[in-house]
Amino acid sequence: MATAASDDSEVAVLKFADGREHRIKIVKPTFGDDVFLDIRDLHAKTGCFTFDPGFTSTGSCMSAITFIDGPKGICLYRGYPVQELVERAQALEAAYLLLVGELPNPKQLEQFRGEIQKEMLIHEKIKAMFNTFTINAHPMAIMVAVVGALSCVFSELDPANELHRNLACIRLIAKVPVLACMAYKSSIGQPIMYPRTDLSFAENFLYMMFATPMEDYKVNPVAAKAVNAFMILHMDHEQNASTSTVRIAGSSQANPYACIAAGVACLWGPAHGGANEAVIEMLEQIGTKENVAQFVEDVKNKKEGVRLMGFGHRVYKNYDPRARVMKKMVAEVLAELGVVDPLLGVANELEKIALEDDYFIKRKLYPNVDYYSGIMLRALGIPTSMFTVMFAMSRTVGWVSQWNEMVSEGQMKIGRPRQLYVGTPQREYSCVITEPEVDNLSQAEASNCCLFGQTSGASGQEHAARSATSMKVKKASSFKMVVPDVSTR
Template sequence: MTKEKCESFSFAFPVMHGTMGPSVLDQRRLAQETGMFTFDPGFGSTAACESKITFIDGEKGILLHRGYPIEQLALHTDYTETAYLLLYGELPTKEQYDVFCEDMASQRLLNEQIRNFFNGFRRDAHPMAILCGTVAALSAFYSDVLQTKPCHHDLSARRLIAKVPTIAACAYKYTIGEPFIYPDETLPFSENLLYMLFSRPGRPYKADPVLARALDRILILHADHEQNASTSAVRLVGSTGSNPFACISAGIAALWGPSHGGANEAVLAMFDQIGSRENIPAFLERVKNKESGVRLMGFGHRVYRNFDPRAKLLQATYHEVIDTLGLKRDPCLDLAMELERIAIEDDYFIQRKLYPNVDFYSGLILKALGIPTSMFTAIFAIARTAGWVSHWIEMISNPTMRIARPRQLYTGKIQRDVLPMEER
């Protein structure tokens, strides 16, 4: 399709206004009245749904959950409070918080038969492969998943938020050949996750409060991010009426991509490629050469055009972690700090507004916590589960919900007849 082939026409679109952000053109009657569709690869200019959960202003670096700035949530709440906010629209009272925590903790344990699923995977399987398959299989253990009452939807949402960390931790233990560690219902969300990851029989792990808080902050900052690829995948699958475990499994599969949830893994791979501080200037020159194909991972963002508000919070957290652990001499972290310093002072990156994003710092923090690179995206999935289930509930609660059915611009062969084989 070329510009020369494009034609102009006039059509009056109704305009819809949200409470914040740009207004949108209501295109729902476009095809019916004109016989045409819109063309928007990647849906970058298309509002696919109406939502009350998260608002982003990429130009101003604003991220709000239910109206609350992400900076305030990260500094003044924990992940469980943020998950409650995403699900129910308000921050919990002390009584609501205590009940929610108790119920969520009681949901952490997996059915013992699920242990058999892990034996079907190779020991070198990626944790995301195990997580994706096992989450989908949870639907076989709960006969109420197809119930349409709101109480059943809420129960499924709580089960997923509680059980995904347990599955992820078991996936990690399985790949390293260690026994599974059952969740501890007395521990807060992030401390329990670290406990399941790093404890061994006879040697329970007790997290340093600074490190537990760092992980909790990562989870809060990744809990939801509006209509991104994985959330859109959850909504797309959910629009068919599929069960919630299958929907979240679809989100996990979408998150696995290196351009989405795998970006922080790519940051660590980039550090390995650079090798040492002395190689940074030459590496950045290759980045500036568009023909080289070398990308600066962990900088810039498709939505945030100036700065990622989550990155600023993680930058401070990152330095707290390395100070607590005494890791200032770690070669990788030393390289990262030097790359950060050079890049944010370079006119090339300043002019293009390429600042460190959330992936740059989250990968470094997870590495400092001792979490292996293969688990980075699984940690992201644990965090994003709260957002996914919130969007799923919001969507299925909408009486006007329709099955998602994008259209296309067909550019293939026109209709033709099948010839006998000897005439082809």
């Protein structure tokens, strides 16, 4: 493992009003300009905690997998620019790189591909679960359930055993795309299609999505190239919300299949993996290129119900490098497939106006990877409900790589943030008041009763009124349990 560079002579000094000082070690990464303050001993030595909602200024771990330089718009997988991998690598090569640390040679890649193919079959018990989901169940809801259920089938894992860890990672990389396609087929009522050993990873996804037993299905190479690019672009992205969720779950030594299910659940949110769906909804709401200027004005004026999606990023303060690749892929895919999507014109016009407007420039709001990805997926015939599922199957590679790194390198200190408490100070519990006494309660006495219906934001008088009312309602609505006579059944 590459360790962070530190110099004990280079420290920051925290000074308190009472004259105390705390020396904080400065830690630097092996690459990049970021500087970290090692505050692990802050509470032990000063009694203080840091307050950082959203962890915007916090590093939670050391990792050698993905590097991001937000101001410069750089994203590297194990040192390789992600855009170069998209142009030159297959999805399984990128997966091997993230998981192992180096690109595979031809023999290693062939072996890895064979291991993945061997694990693509789904246990019949898991397959049977798909019969229980309703016809309109969202595919992401299904994914949360079935990925977590893998821990029922593969419960023999020993995290201390490297072979066991590697097998768990390979199983997840292999099975999640298959489960994703099963979720889609179940949601539309079509029979499930099994993967084929003669197809690439991206080709198998398209085959399982769109083939039926009725006729032969030939995978379009343009579509396969697009899916391959999508998967590589979304495989990992440092400590985002879902990856952090996987690491937090893994820090409790939970089963890795359960950890990945937790990541799937976190990814489902519209502020994370669901953002590409939200972009399509926004573009459809705008409608035409002629409406873009008014939409931009509504965004700037913060008009209610108007949200700008696909612009800006927590880390990137420049053009997302993944978005550049995706924009190029969208143009290629639509041209080669002969697809005319009016939303692309709307998206291009919105980007043009936004990048020339001081409002967006000052706030560093540039298109992110979600801005164009939905348009490309639409061109491939992939429904909006599957956008986030495709994100999940791609990000699984990063999740298992991060989990494996954490476990193998002993970064297993359980995640346990603290909170800044803003609730009620300590108080004594009052005795329970009997019903005849309720009508004689003063407001002060009633406010000291522990009753349902109180809210933390209410005043003392409001609590008192609610408390007395609640007591009266409770008295009026008392009932007796009726036990049926079993002899008459």
